[in-house]
Amino acid sequence: MTTSDPKDRLFVALDTPEIERAAKLARALADDIGGVKFGKEFFTAQGPDGVRAAAGSIPLFLDLKFHDIPNTVAGAVRAAVHLRPHIVDVHASGGRAMMQAAADAAREAAEDAEVPRPLVLAVTVLTSLDDRDLAEVGQAGPSGAQVRRLALLAQDCGLDGVVCSPREIAELRAACGPEFVLLVPGIRPAWAAAGDQKRVMTPAQAVAAGADYLVIGRPITRAEDPRAAVRRVVAEIADA
Numbered sequence: 001m002t003t004s005d006p007k008d009r010l011f012v013a014l015d016t017p018e019i020e021r022a023a024k025l026a027r028a029l030a031d032d033i034g035g036v037k038f039g040k041e042f043f044t045a046q047g048p049d050g051v052r053a054a055a056g057s058i059p060l061f062l063d064l065k066f067h068d069i070p071n072t073v074a075g076a077v078r079a080a081v082h083l084r085p086h087i088v089d090v091h092a093s094g095g096r097a098m099m100q101a102a103a104d105a106a107r108e109a110a111e112d113a114e115v116p117r118p119l120v121l122a123v124t125v126l127t128s129l130d131d132r133d134l135a136e137v138g139q140a141g142p143s144g145a146q147v148r149r150l151a152l153l154a155q156d157c158g159l160d161g162v163v164c165s166p167r168e169i170a171e172l173r174a175a176c177g178p179e180f181v182l183l184v185p186g187i188r189p190a191w192a193a194a195g196d197q198k199r200v201m202t203p204a205q206a207v208a209a210g211a212d213y214l215v216i217g218r219p220i221t222r223a224e225d226p227r228a229a230v231r232r233v234v235a236e237i238a239d240a
Ligand code: C5P
Pocket: 013, 015, 039, 126, 127, 128, 163, 164, 165, 185, 186, 187, 197, 215, 216, 217, 218, 219
């Protein structure tokens, strides 16, 4: 990863359908974080105009995890580029042609609009699925092997990296090399409650293991003082 400023690694997940709450948090945290993440909840409630209004000029991870036929995903990525996201993502299980179409669309749309190309990342296996769930939908496990297979496929398709769980960082860093972007949710500072995240790492552990970007939501957004929480996280990243 090229950045040397520890705060650039931190994207804060603003998981709310409410525009005022999202905008207020984004404004309060803007100077101390790398960017904000909006996902399906906020986007479905507030749409692209809501994302523009709430994110302002803060770097944006548009986490819509596209998964459809290649033509449709390409169109969605092209539309997303108009929001000037720093990062977008698709499901690797959409397959080679879909991922290549996403990468091509991001490049072409960014050239056409004369804006920087967003990083295109792949989601491998949802961390909510265990080996039994995978077997039920006909995917060969164990899940670790499937994660690795999909990450290597994403890399072969020209994607910039993957979204992965903390426990996958070391293996994917070794398998995919130093340039492949690893963006990691499921991060819990030592002082925060784990909540529903089961396999957690602290920010320092995740960066030391090889993570490029950390996505953290509730430990920051639900903290009594979200700015103070951000500063503690960034200090941990700096010390990693
Ligand atoms: O609040 P919390 O820190 O758990 O938020 C993590 C964010 O990362 C949420 O937006 C969640 O949807 C997302 N995420 C995740 N686990 C994954 C993929 C995405 O928690 N495997």
